[in-house]
Amino acid sequence: MFKIDKLNVKIKDTNKDIxxxxxxxxxxxxIHAIMGPNGVGKSTLSKVIMAHPDYxxxxxxxxxxxxxxxxxxxxxxxxxxxxxxMQDPSIIDGVSNSEALRTALKEKGLDTNxxxxxxxxxxxxxxLKLPQDTMHRSINKGMSGGERKKNEVLALKILKPSFIxxxxxxxxxxxxxxKVVANNINDYLKENKDTSVLIITHYSRVLDLIKPDYxxxxxxxxxxxxxxxxxxxxxxxxGYNRVNEIKKSEENE
Amino acid sequence: MNNILxxxxxxxxxxxIYKLTLNSxxxxxxxxxxxxxxxxxxxxxxxxxxxxxKVEIYNFTKNNITVDLNLLEKAKIEFYQMTITNNNTxxxxxxxxxxxxxxxxxxxxxxxxxxxxxKFIVNGYVKKGMINSICNQTSRIVNLDAAxxxxxxxxxxxxxxxxxxxxxYTGPFDKKILFYLKTKGISEDNAYKxxxxxxxxxxELPKDYEELIDKMLLEILRR
Numbered sequence: 001m002f003k004i005d006k007l008n009v010k011i012k013d014t015n016k017d018i019x020x021x022x023x024x025x026x027x028x029x030x031i032h033a034i035m036g037p038n039g040v041g042k043s044t045l046s047k048v049i050m051a052h053p054d055y056x057x058x059x060x061x062x063x064x065x066x067x068x069x070x071x072x073x074x075x076x077x078x079x080x081x082x083x084x085x086m087q088d089p090s091i092i093d094g095v096s097n098s099e100a101l102r103t104a105l106k107e108k109g110l111d112t113n114x115x116x117x118x119x120x121x122x123x124x125x126x127x128l129k130l131p132q133d134t135m136h137r138s139i140n141k142g143m144s145g146g147e148r149k150k151n152e153v154l155a156l157k158i159l160k161p162s163f164i165x166x167x168x169x170x171x172x173x174x175x176x177x178x179k180v181v182a183n184n185i186n187d188y189l190k191e192n193k194d195t196s197v198l199i200i201t202h203y204s205r206v207l208d209l210i211k212p213d214y215x216x217x218x219x220x221x222x223x224x225x226x227x228x229x230x231x232x233x234x235x236x237x238x239g240y241n242r243v244n245e246i247k248k249s250e251e252n253e
Numbered sequence: 254m255n256n257i258l259x260x261x262x263x264x265x266x267x268x269x270i271y272k273l274t275l276n277s278x279x280x281x282x283x284x285x286x287x288x289x290x291x292x293x294x295x296x297x298x299x300x301x302x303x304x305x306x307k308v309e310i311y312n313f314t315k316n317n318i319t320v321d322l323n324l325l326e327k328a329k330i331e332f333y334q335m336t337i338t339n340n341n342t343x344x345x346x347x348x349x350x351x352x353x354x355x356x357x358x359x360x361x362x363x364x365x366x367x368x369x370x371x372k373f374i375v376n377g378y379v380k381k382g383m384i385n386s387i388c389n390q391t392s393r394i395v396n397l398d399a400a401x402x403x404x405x406x407x408x409x410x411x412x413x414x415x416x417x418x419x420x421x422y423t424g425p426f427d428k429k430i431l432f433y434l435k436t437k438g439i440s441e442d443n444a445y446k447x448x449x450x451x452x453x454x455x456x457e458l459p460k461d462y463e464e465l466i467d468k469m470l471l472e473i474l475r476r
Contacts, residue, residue, distance in 0.1 A: 050436050053428070078438035090433035094451025103447060104437040138451070155437060 002026040002082075002163050002196055007060030009048050009221075018044045018055065020221035026163075026196045031189075033199040033207055035232060036218035037240045042200045043087060045218075046167045050074050050084050064163065079108050083161030085152045087168040092139040097121075097151065100139060101158050108159070117158075124157045127187075129180055145172025153184050160192070166199045170206045182209035204232040265290070272459065275300060283308050286327070291462045294318050304328040311335065311458070313466060319345040324355040324386075332359045335453045337469045339367035339400070343374065350379045350386045350415075361392040362452045365400035366473050374405045375419070381411040388417040395452060396425055397473065446474055 002025070009019040018041050026032050036042050048055050049062060051074045062069045069077050078084075092100075098121065106112045121135045128150045140148045149172060156164065166185075170178050186209075189195055199212060207215070207229060215232045217225040217240070225231065262280040265271060268287035276295040283290070286306035294300065297317040302310065304322060307329040312320065314336050322330060336344055342365075348357035357377060365371035377388035388410070394402035406419040426448050434444040449470050458466070 050432075052432060073441075074432060074435035075438055075440045075444075078436050084436045086433070086436070090427075090430050092430055092433070092448070092451065094453070094455050095434075095447045099447060099451075100434065100437060100439065103443050104439050107438050107440060107443065159437065 001028060001063075001065065002198075003061075003063045004049075005061045005063070007048070007062065008058040009044070010056050010058055012054050012056050018221055019048065022060070022222050024216070024223065026198060028162075028194040028196055030214070031197040031199065031210065031212045033201060033212040033215045033232065034218050034223070035201055035204075035215060035235055035240075037202070040218045041221045042218055043167055046084055046086075046165045046198075046200055049077070049082065049165060051077055075107070078104075078161075081160075081162035082165070083156050083159060083163070084165045085149070085156060085167060085169065087171055089140050089148045089152050091141050091143075091148075093141055095139055096136050097139055097154070098135045101155060104155075104159055110160075120158065121154075124154050124184075127157075128154055128184055130154065146174055146177040149173055149181055150177065153181050157184065157188055162192070162195050164195060164197045166197065166201075166206075166210075168201060169199065169210075170201065170203065178206070179209065182206070185210055204229075204236040207232050270459070272462065291459060293462075293465065304330050309333075309456075311462070313453075313462070314344070315340075315342070315469075317343050320347065322346070322348045322357060322359075324348065324350045324352060324357055326352045327354075328352060329356040330358065332357070333455070334359070334361040334363075334373070335466065336361075336363040336371060336373075337473070338363070338365060338371050339369040341370045343372040345374045345376075347376045348378065348388060348390075350377075350383045350388060353383050354385045355383065356387040357389065358387075359390040359392075360455065361390070361404075362455075363394040363402065364397065364449065364452065364473065365394055365402045366397040367400060367476070368398075369396075369400040369402075371400070371402045372405070373403075373421075374407070376407045376409065377417060377419075379408075379410045379412050379415045379417065383412050384414040386412065386415040388415065390419045392419075392421045393452070394423045395449070396423065442474070446470070449473065 004022055004024045007019050007022040011018055034042055057070055064080055102112050125132055125134055130150050140151055215227055216223045264282040265288050266284045268285050270289045272291045274293045278299045281302045283304045288308045290310045292312040294312055294314040299319040301321045305325045306327055309331045311333045315338050346359055359375055361373050363371045371394050373392050375390045375392055379386045379388050390406055392404045396402050402423045404421040404423055406421045408417045410417050431444050453466050
């Protein structure tokens with residue numbers, strides 16, 4: 001179980017509160033989506049979970065399988081099985097995908113046998129419709145936005161996390177590529193039924209492909225409304241402001 | 254890498270892969286295409302390389318060096334400078350386009366560590382009349398510890414019908430890149446190891462040459 005309890009976070013070296021009493025519980029195998037307009041702290045949340053150095057946890061806890069993550073380093077959190085698929089994955093010239101992934105597997109204490117690694121990479125590259133030489137190429141170098149996202153899904157399938165954060169998965173992806181990426185993630189989830197997912201998104205289109213059990217609306221650093229996929233459709237139809245107006249009028253009544 | 258040069262002038266007339274360790278001022282004539290030359294330069298020396306054809310040259314050093322690249326007819330050069338230092342070190346690289354339709358691409362990567370102060374002065378010269386020449390340079394120095402560095406990229410272009418580009422970066426590794434690698438479960442030490450190696454391994458290198466660089470990188474990482 002992944003749980004965030006009354007988390008308050010500031011941007012380092014400022015007094016700006018970015019998450020305010022934020023709470024969220026995701027059970028094994030559940031898919032949750034967080035929606036919200038720009039600047040409400042959605043992507044910040046993903047970075048805070050991964051202990052990004054730009055943010056300071058003032059109080060509250062993040063726990064995964066009953067272990068507090070607050071004081072762990074980013075790499076230690078990742079080795080617990082938490083995977084962040086970034087909105088804008090970095091380009092690293094000179095470091096190949098295979099070098100980085102084999103290093104990561106080794107640090108997790110998993111099998112790094114070259115033959116089985118290459119066999120698995122070839123299989124996943126085919127599945128993601130990426131060229132076979134991608135494994136020897138520098139990380140995300142010379143790739144389009146869509147290919148970079150596919151490359152991140154490749155890393156996900158090799159590293160086999162048990163909790164996945166998808167930050168704006170659909171940004172930079174065309175319709176066909178989004179389907180390939182979503183199908184790969186769904187296949188992974190079918191094979192790993194206890195894996196949980198947190199989808200961070202502006203739009204509901206990605207939720208048509210990776211179906212969430214719960215949808216949360218976020219505003220001003222906290223969750224203000226929770227529902228199912230119909231909440232996402234409502235937001236898509238009326239916009240964030242209109243949903244809030246309806247909520248307020250319901251409260252007044 | 255034990256092919257020590259005794260004569261101050263050497264010529265390469267056949268295509269192929271060559272390795273050379275230089276410890277005194279030298280002149281190298283490259284008279285053919287498809288030549289790959291892997292250099293290790295020791296001591297503070299000057300090398301003049303006269304190029305006729307398509308060549309790739311790699312140079313690894315810890316010292317002050319000056320390299321003059323003379324681009325003659327049909328010259329197309331990819332020159333990779335790789336420097337690791339913890340001292341005051343200056344590398345001066347000059348690409349002289351002495352014939353039309355010539356291409357120079359200078360890729361300079363360095364690591365300045367401990368109390369190092371590494372300076373790259375990279376000059377591209379395209380004289381009037383050297384039409385269709387392309388003169389590119391990319392320089393990067395990573396500073397570790399309290400080390401310093403400086404890059405001076407200069408393009409002296411007199412010919413309008415030519416193309417010239419440069420980019421330069423000095424500083425520590427980008428925090429965003431370190432964070433990215435850590436999100437994959439890679440520890441800070443191993444992330445640095447990958448990035449330091451990656452700085453020099455933009456292309457596949459011969460095994461013994463790679464081992465030489467690895468040995469130097471290991472010394473940095475073990476501190």
